[in-house]
Amino acid sequence: MSTPLSLDRLRPCLEGIVPSGIATCGVDGMPNITYVSQLMYVDPEHVALSFQFFNKTRQNILANPVATVLMMDPETAARYRLTIRYLRTETAGPLFERMKAKLAGIASHEGMSGIFHLLGADVYRVQGIEALPGRELPPVQSGPALLPALRRSVDALSACQSLDGLIDGFCSSLERNFGIQHQMLLMADEPARRLYIVASRGYAHSGTGAEIPYGVGVIGVAARERVPIRIMYPSSDYAYSRMLRDQAASSELAERLETAIPLPGLPEPASQMAVPIMAGSRLVAVAYVESRQECHFGYDLEDALVALGASTGLAMAALLCAEASAEDAAEPARSLAVGVPSGEALRVRHFLRDGSVFLGDDYLIKGVAGAILWRLLSDHQRSGRREFSNRELRLDPALRLPEICDNLEARLILLQRRLQERSDCLRIEKTGRGRFRLDLARPVVLVPEEAA
Amino acid sequence: MIETDTLDPAIAAFITSHLSMQLAATDDAGLATAVRCVGCRVSADRRRVTLLMPRSQALPVLAGIAANGRVAVVFNEPESYRTLQLKGRDARVEAALPEDAAALLPYAAGFARNLAGLQVPEPYVRTLVSCAPDDLVAVSFTPTEAYGQTPGPRAGRRLAPGEMET
Numbered sequence: 001m002s003t004p005l006s007l008d009r010l011r012p013c014l015e016g017i018v019p020s021g022i023a024t025c026g027v028d029g030m031p032n033i034t035y036v037s038q039l040m041y042v043d044p045e046h047v048a049l050s051f052q053f054f055n056k057t058r059q060n061i062l063a064n065p066v067a068t069v070l071m072m073d074p075e076t077a078a079r080y081r082l083t084i085r086y087l088r089t090e091t092a093g094p095l096f097e098r099m100k101a102k103l104a105g106i107a108s109h110e111g112m113s114g115i116f117h118l119l120g121a122d123v124y125r126v127q128g129i130e131a132l133p134g135r136e137l138p139p140v141q142s143g144p145a146l147l148p149a150l151r152r153s154v155d156a157l158s159a160c161q162s163l164d165g166l167i168d169g170f171c172s173s174l175e176r177n178f179g180i181q182h183q184m185l186l187m188a189d190e191p192a193r194r195l196y197i198v199a200s201r202g203y204a205h206s207g208t209g210a211e212i213p214y215g216v217g218v219i220g221v222a223a224r225e226r227v228p229i230r231i232m233y234p235s236s237d238y239a240y241s242r243m244l245r246d247q248a249a250s251s252e253l254a255e256r257l258e259t260a261i262p263l264p265g266l267p268e269p270a271s272q273m274a275v276p277i278m279a280g281s282r283l284v285a286v287a288y289v290e291s292r293q294e295c296h297f298g299y300d301l302e303d304a305l306v307a308l309g310a311s312t313g314l315a316m317a318a319l320l321c322a323e324a325s326a327e328d329a330a331e332p333a334r335s336l337a338v339g340v341p342s343g344e345a346l347r348v349r350h351f352l353r354d355g356s357v358f359l360g361d362d363y364l365i366k367g368v369a370g371a372i373l374w375r376l377l378s379d380h381q382r383s384g385r386r387e388f389s390n391r392e393l394r395l396d397p398a399l400r401l402p403e404i405c406d407n408l409e410a411r412l413i414l415l416q417r418r419l420q421e422r423s424d425c426l427r428i429e430k431t432g433r434g435r436f437r438l439d440l441a442r443p444v445v446l447v448p449e450e451a452a
Numbered sequence: 453m454i455e456t457d458t459l460d461p462a463i464a465a466f467i468t469s470h471l472s473m474q475l476a477a478t479d480d481a482g483l484a485t486a487v488r489c490v491g492c493r494v495s496a497d498r499r500r501v502t503l504l505m506p507r508s509q510a511l512p513v514l515a516g517i518a519a520n521g522r523v524a525v526v527f528n529e530p531e532s533y534r535t536l537q538l539k540g541r542d543a544r545v546e547a548a549l550p551e552d553a554a555a556l557l558p559y560a561a562g563f564a565r566n567l568a569g570l571q572v573p574e575p576y577v578r579t580l581v582s583c584a585p586d587d588l589v590a591v592s593f594t595p596t597e598a599y600g601q602t603p604g605p606r607a608g609r610r611l612a613p614g615e616m617e618t
Binding site: 031132 | 472474475476477478480482483484485486487488506508509516520522523524525526528535537539541575576579580582583599601607608
């Protein structure tokens with residue numbers, strides 16, 4: 001006896017690659033049939049259909065909620081009939097946003113951007129699945145086997161002892177185990193409702209420090225809704241360059257948002273996916289992957305990255321809190337006698353208004369990370385100190401860090417990486433849990449500036 | 453409503469141009485069901501449209517038609533997204549003609565050509581619309597309603613007699 005059909009195994013039929021037919025019955029008993037691309041998997045018992053216009057299908061299901069979907073597997077051409085019953089319409093929230101993003105990809109693929117305006121996600125219960133007889137092609141095995149890839153990744157990440165190692169381990173896992181070539185990892189700044197890049201792979205410029213506000217593009221929507229957002233086709237609606245420009249021009253965010261560091265990214269990604277990395281109900285980070293190939297990231301990869309994200313998020317949160325608590329026991333930092341900086345002095349300029357720091361004429365960073373660097377350099381200038389602890393930064397009211405499990409550690413990693421990329425004479429090195437050292441190869445001259 | 457007795461020549465030409473086609477019927481309990489079609493012909497006087505489908509995939513559809521004769525068929529040209537729905541109330545199930553079996557391969561080839569621009573591999577299309585000649589069955593009806601269904605805000609609009617969407 002064969003296993004009963006499960007919608008979980010038929011998800012490729014619901015990617016919108018091959019349009020499905022939906023047949024409904026009017027109050028007069030007349031059938032109606034139309035093609036739909038935007039039928040979506042919700043869970044093993046539910047699918048959702050986009051509501052864009054008040055058409056005959058919608059008129060019929062409101063009067064007679066049972067319909068039939070005829071769907072095709074995009075690889076094997078296998079055909080299935082689903083019997084579905086309309087339950088409700090969602091006009092906001094995670095499902096709505098997932099559908100909106102998916103629809104934007106489909107609309108753009110079909111040359112109809114701007115025509116489709118999502119009014120709601122109509123949720124249906126799947127009452128029956130029937131496989132139709134007929135010829136099929138053999139299933140294609142493409143990409144790595146996902147469960148072994150997930151297991152290898154979880155094993156590798158469980159060995160990471162520091163947030164820094166976890167960040168790089170996560171990116172390496174996506175690269176090695178899942179074959180993902182273009183990716184960014186963004187940490188969440190929850191109070192400011194924005195994300196900043198701490199690592200990326202596959203781009204000419206890393207973009208470390210570049211920021212994206214919640215709600216903007218695939219990444220920002222994934223963060224705001226705490227739901228994976230996946231687009232199978234190129235979509236101008238979710239292109240970062242345009243969205244950020246519009247956003248910057250129209251909002252008060254323009255001043256606070258890091259716009260001097262350009263976002264990395266493919267100019268016209270054909271597939272995109274952003275996965276929130278959660279620690280329980282708290283958003284820690286967002287992983288973003290993209291490809292030049294259409295339909296490159298499927299439902300199964302989405303599941304694998306959500307699972308990997310769940311274990312990574314908990315590990316990240318644990319390390320962030322461990323760093324915070326370990327400092328309490330730490331000895332006061334003491335300066336070590338080391339080599340004296342030599343050569344021409346580096347002019348470091350600081351603008352109080354936004355915390356931005358310039359090395360010579362070159363922009364380095366602003367915000368919390370900029371304020372931290374200025375504080376360290378000022379201390380060093382005054383006392384010659386080079387050893388510091390996270391704790392003293394946390395207690396410094398001038399830095400205005402949130403109290404509980406803040407992401408100071410992540411900000412330090414960001415600053416450390418930005419210095420590695422942009423300077424050959426300034427470094428921050430970790431010297432123990434909750435402790436780090438400032439290394440200067442050249443003397444510095446600190447120049448406080450009044451206005452940016 | 454197509455009040456005229458004959459199908460507009462432009463519609464007749466469109467629906468026989470190797471399109472993506474699905475046919476729906478309803479049972480007397482109000483449940484609609486559907487099947488993919490693998491061929492379409494129009495009678496010489498353009499009064500009657502006949503759709504071809506694999507019987508083995510169409511059982512509930514054929515039962516519905518036998519019960520009440522109500523039918524709806526959607527025709528879609530994948531590359532242009534032009535979509536048309538025809539409806540009728542006098543559908544009947546018929547045996548396929550020898551010429552219908554002979555038209556299976558030309559239909560598959562034409563449909564594959566229609567999809568080539570969208571990078572759909574030909575073996576996929578041939579598999580999707582494959583049908584053993586002895587499994588082929590026909591459904592014919594007099595179209596009495598036509599609706600333009602090209603995606604967009606005008607989708608679902610009823611077409612006037614002789615009107616064809618561009």
